[in-house]
Amino acid sequence: MSAVSPRTARLVALVGVPAALVASGLLVSTASYSAFSSTTQNPTSNWTAGTVALTDDDGGKALFTATGLKPGSTGQNCIAVTSTGTLPSVVKLYASGAATQTNGLASALQLTVEQGAGGGYGTCSGFTAAATDATVYSGTVAGIGGTTTYAGGLGTWATTGGAAAETRTYRFTWTLPEGTANTVQGGTASVGFTWEAQNS
Amino acid sequence: MQVVLDWARVVVATLARAVVVLALGLAFWAVAPAALGWQPTTTMTGSMEPGIAVGDVVVSRPVPPTELRVGQVLLTDDPDHADRLRFHRFAEAGEGGAIVTKGDANPDLDSSPVAAHQVHGVGVLRVPFVGLPATWAAEGRTAPLVLLALSGVLLLALTTVDRSLRHVDEAGRGGEGAGPRASGHRAPASRRALLDHRRRTRRRHRAGALALVVGATSVGALLPAQAVAAPFHTSTATTGSFAALQLGQPTGLSCRIEGKTALISFSPTGPAADRYRLVHNGRTLDTSSTTETTIRFTPPVSLVELASSHVLEVQAVLGPVGSPDPWRATSATSVTVVSTNVAGLLGSVTCRP
Numbered sequence: 001m002s003a004v005s006p007r008t009a010r011l012v013a014l015v016g017v018p019a020a021l022v023a024s025g026l027l028v029s030t031a032s033y034s035a036f037s038s039t040t041q042n043p044t045s046n047w048t049a050g051t052v053a054l055t056d057d058d059g060g061k062a063l064f065t066a067t068g069l070k071p072g073s074t075g076q077n078c079i080a081v082t083s084t085g086t087l088p089s090v091v092k093l094y095a096s097g098a099a100t101q102t103n104g105l106a107s108a109l110q111l112t113v114e115q116g117a118g119g120g121y122g123t124c125s126g127f128t129a130a131a132t133d134a135t136v137y138s139g140t141v142a143g144i145g146g147t148t149t150y151a152g153g154l155g156t157w158a159t160t161g162g163a164a165a166e167t168r169t170y171r172f173t174w175t176l177p178e179g180t181a182n183t184v185q186g187g188t189a190s191v192g193f194t195w196e197a198q199n200s
Numbered sequence: 201m202q203v204v205l206d207w208a209r210v211v212v213a214t215l216a217r218a219v220v221v222l223a224l225g226l227a228f229w230a231v232a233p234a235a236l237g238w239q240p241t242t243t244m245t246g247s248m249e250p251g252i253a254v255g256d257v258v259v260s261r262p263v264p265p266t267e268l269r270v271g272q273v274l275l276t277d278d279p280d281h282a283d284r285l286r287f288h289r290f291a292e293a294g295e296g297g298a299i300v301t302k303g304d305a306n307p308d309l310d311s312s313p314v315a316a317h318q319v320h321g322v323g324v325l326r327v328p329f330v331g332l333p334a335t336w337a338a339e340g341r342t343a344p345l346v347l348l349a350l351s352g353v354l355l356l357a358l359t360t361v362d363r364s365l366r367h368v369d370e371a372g373r374g375g376e377g378a379g380p381r382a383s384g385h386r387a388p389a390s391r392r393a394l395l396d397h398r399r400r401t402r403r404r405h406r407a408g409a410l411a412l413v414v415g416a417t418s419v420g421a422l423l424p425a426q427a428v429a430a431p432f433h434t435s436t437a438t439t440g441s442f443a444a445l446q447l448g449q450p451t452g453l454s455c456r457i458e459g460k461t462a463l464i465s466f467s468p469t470g471p472a473a474d475r476y477r478l479v480h481n482g483r484t485l486d487t488s489s490t491t492e493t494t495i496r497f498t499p500p501v502s503l504v505e506l507a508s509s510h511v512l513e514v515q516a517v518l519g520p521v522g523s524p525d526p527w528r529a530t531s532a533t534s535v536t537v538v539s540t541n542v543a544g545l546l547g548s549v550t551c552r553p
Contacts, residue, residue, distance in 0.1 A: 003202075003206065004207055004209075004365050006365060008210075009210050009362055010366050012211075012214050013217065013366060015214075016214040016215070016217050016218045017217060017218070017221050019218060020220075020221035020225060023218075023222055023225070024222050024225025024226050028226065028229045028325060028326070028328075031256070031326040031327065031328045032325045032326045034251065034326075035248075035252050035323065036324060052433060055436055056437075058438045062440060062441060063438040063439065063440045064440035064441060065440075065441050066440075066441070067442075067443040068443070068444075068445040068471060069443065069445060070444065070471075071519060071527065089432070096439075105442060105443075109442060141440075149279070149312050150311055150312055150433075151282075172440070174440075174442070176444065178519075180527075181525050182526065182528055185445070185447065186444055186446035187443075187444045189442045190439065190440065190442070191439070191440055191441075192438070193437060193438050193439070193440065194435050194437040196434070196435040197433060197435070198281075198432065199245055199247075199433070
């Protein structure tokens with residue numbers, strides 16, 4: 001091996017810089033090509049960046065299928081929503097769409113949604129409301145049907161992410177008030193509820 | 201041995217310089233397009249993986265709304281968060297020209313579509329890694345930031361390890377084992393000149409280092425401050441349905457007389473009512489309220505008429521006595537009770553079919 005002459009040292013130094021510049025351009029163009037050239041991408045399952053995941057315990061069944069309502073009727077059901085994502089997220093509740101109704105039943109039905117812990121789908125025994133901001137919604141069924149976007153969503157549940165699953169129970173209580181007008185008789189109403197988690 | 205060491209110094213310094221230049225080059229690609237009005241943004245989440253990873257800076261080029269196509273990756277306002285941006289793929293056209301987007305790694309379409317005027321641009325450049333410090337800062341992770349800063353300092357230091365080899369003549373130290381001097385390099389004329397030369401060289405290096413630091417800092421400051429949302433999201437849903445009862449109309453009305461009282465019988469239908477009452481000429485007779493299926497009716501005495509006929513219907517009622525608007529269902533048929541009045545007294549009461 002011959003000794004390092006100053007000229008060789010300078011030459012090597014000079015070559016290194018443009019080579020690195022070219023490499024940066026190549027890196028950017030290849031990365032851009034792979035990101036933007038194809039119109040679809042197959043999602044991978046091993047995200048390094050973490051995930052947001054949300055499930056509920058209704059097993060695909062409806063929260064309510066209440067029939068034979070008359071003035072003074074009331075009912076209750078709970079649903080446990082579990083976040084298993086690794087990223088911190090904010091979970092909000094909103095209506096899947098506007099409430100559908102006949103005879104104005106959805107406008108007459110009162111609905112209260114509380115958040116807390118304990119209980120689950122099918123039984124609210126063991127449910128304890130959260131110490132703060134327990135009431136997520138209080139109003140008519142038609143009213144919650146007006147909240148159909150995440151931006152306007154209800155509730156303040158910030159999950160911390162990480163390895164442990166976090167669960168929150170929502171208690172839905174509906175009441176058809178005494179004195180509900182005769183015109184509501186025979187009416188029907190339906191509404192969907194969506195919980196959406198977005199990483200915060 | 202010395203030769204090997206010298207070569208190692210040259211290689212290490214060259215590699216260190218290459219890494220620094222590579223980093224600056226990437227930063228250049230991330231920042232320079234802003235001069236063209238293109239918008240660089242840092243990807244904060246992996247919702248577009250595997251195409252776009254956390255820490256990538258993506259540069260979006262503004263395009264007219266008519267040139268938006270399904271499949272493009274769009275930088276848009278995030279309708280779900282007032283101060284955030286969304287960098288997701290145009291998945292399908294929504295109602296009223298809305299754009300429905302989806303993160304490649306998200307299982308579902310984004311729940312909120314965006315309008316064409318909310319689109320900032322179409323992604324054209326992806327600069328990997330450059331935004332990583334920004335994501336670390338946003339997540340408050342100081343350890344990798346400190347590590348990065350330390351390795352930056354180390355790299356800058358490594359770039360100088362071959363300095364004495366490159367400037368061997370000017371430094372006047374004579375290359376240890378450097379062999380024959382390269383021709384054309386004059387030896388320093390005097391000790392004074394040598395000192396001057398050293399000072400100048402040192403100043404030049406200091407200026408170079410300063411320029412590097414200033415450049416890196418300004419690049420860092422110019423780097424997209426906007427944290428791009430490519431929001432991960434997922435949802436779960438349930439439904440609720442309600443049906444109010446419908447009272448049945450009483451049927452099978454019949455009438456019989458017991459003394460001066462008409463007994464009206466009927467058959468209830470449908471859900472159980474709280475009580476039943478008579479309706480006469482559209483007026484309800486709450487006084488006739490009963491839970492039985494037979495209602496007693498004693499016609500009132502009329503002072504002016506000799507005979508009065510009462511057309512009676514039976515109404516099923518849900519709700520307490522006296523409530524103004526109870527739920528109710530009235531029979532479709534009626535019975536007629538005829539009474540005669542004699543000198544202000546009730547004469548006879550008969551049922552008329």
